[in-house]
Amino acid sequence: MTQTVSPQQRFKRYGDHCPICEGHSGLKQGRGERCAGYASSDGEYIFCTREEYAGNLERKENTSPATFCHKFYGPCDCGVTHNPARSSNEQQSHTSRTIAYSYHDERGRLAYQSLRYEPKEFKQRRPDGKGAWVWNMQDVSYVPYRLSDLLKNPDAMGFIVEGEKDADNLAQIGLVATTNVGGAGKWREEYNQYFKGRHVVILPDNDKAGQEHAQKVFASLTGIAASIRILELSGLPDRGDVSDWLEAGGTKE
Numbered sequence: 525m526t527q528t529v530s531p532q533q534r535f536k537r538y539g540d541h542c543p544i545c546e547g548h549s550g551l552k553q554g555r556g557e558r559c560a561g562y563a564s565s566d567g568e569y570i571f572c573t574r575e576e577y578a579g580n581l582e583r584k585e586n587t588s589p590a591t592f593c594h595k596f597y598g599p600c601d602c603g604v605t606h607n608p609a610r611s612s613n614e615q616q617s618h619t620s621r622t623i624a625y626s627y628h629d630e631r632g633r634l635a636y637q638s639l640r641y642e643p644k645e646f647k648q649r650r651p652d653g654k655g656a657w658v659w660n661m662q663d664v665s666y667v668p669y670r671l672s673d674l675l676k677n678p679d680a681m682g683f684i685v686e687g688e689k690d691a692d693n694l695a696q697i698g699l700v701a702t703t704n705v706g707g708a709g710k711w712r713e714e715y716n717q718y719f720k721g722r723h724v725v726i727l728p729d730n731d732k733a734g735q736e737h738a739q740k741v742f743a744s745l746t747g748i749a750a751s752i753r754i755l756e757l758s759g760l761p762d763r764g765d766v767s768d769w770l771e772a773g774g775t776k777e
Contacts, residue, residue, distance in 0.1 A: 625688035708737035
């Protein structure tokens with residue numbers, strides 16, 4: 525029986541790339557770079573289509589297309605120990621991972637990820653180019669979240685929020701939205717170039733950190749963006765954000 529795989533699990537150009545081979549389905553066939561595989565729903569296994577990375581793994585014919593199933597944490601039969609830095613204590617404390625937010629560069633390559641664990645803890649990691657992760661941000665090129673949306677819509681108003689979930693929720697209602705890794709207070713000058721000449725709306729969280737972050741972004745983009753507006757949403761609860769506002773019935777109008 526062929527496994528059922530959701531579109532979110534597939535490796536795509538503007539989405540997660542295969543952490544084993546760094547390929548994705550958007551690459552041209554015949555060049556030895558493309559991977560039409562996917563990740564398991566729990567993130568513990570990677571189904572890669574590239575045989576040269578398979579080692580002693582057997583081809584799984586019950587997947588579409590046929591793949592090689594890599595164990596993503598610890599020793600794998602491909603001959604590589606993937607992500608050896610994840611200790612047993614880390615596994616126990618982070619079994620409730622909810623989602624990995626991927627940041628891609630201008631060419632669509634995976635630059636790094638921010639992982640959210642319950643109740644609300646974040647860790648960052650970057651691919652090491654060998655099918656494993658490095659759990660730090662050393663030497664990464666910082667980019668805004670959902671950079672591809674900014675690049676594909678250069679004339680659209682850009683909404684800057686405080687978290688990836690908020691950016692995703694705004695994108696679902698048709699807006700071009702972004703954020704920065706690390707949350708409030710972590711805006712970097714490297715992001716400014718993507719807002720040159722663009723009209724920008726900053727949507728702060730309803731707390732002191734959110735207000736300070738909005739002011740920092742405003743100051744950083746002054747003289748770069750065509751216009752900047754800090755929009756405080758009415759009716760937000762204490763520490764509320766735009767996702768709370770949308771859940772309460774708010775619309776883009």
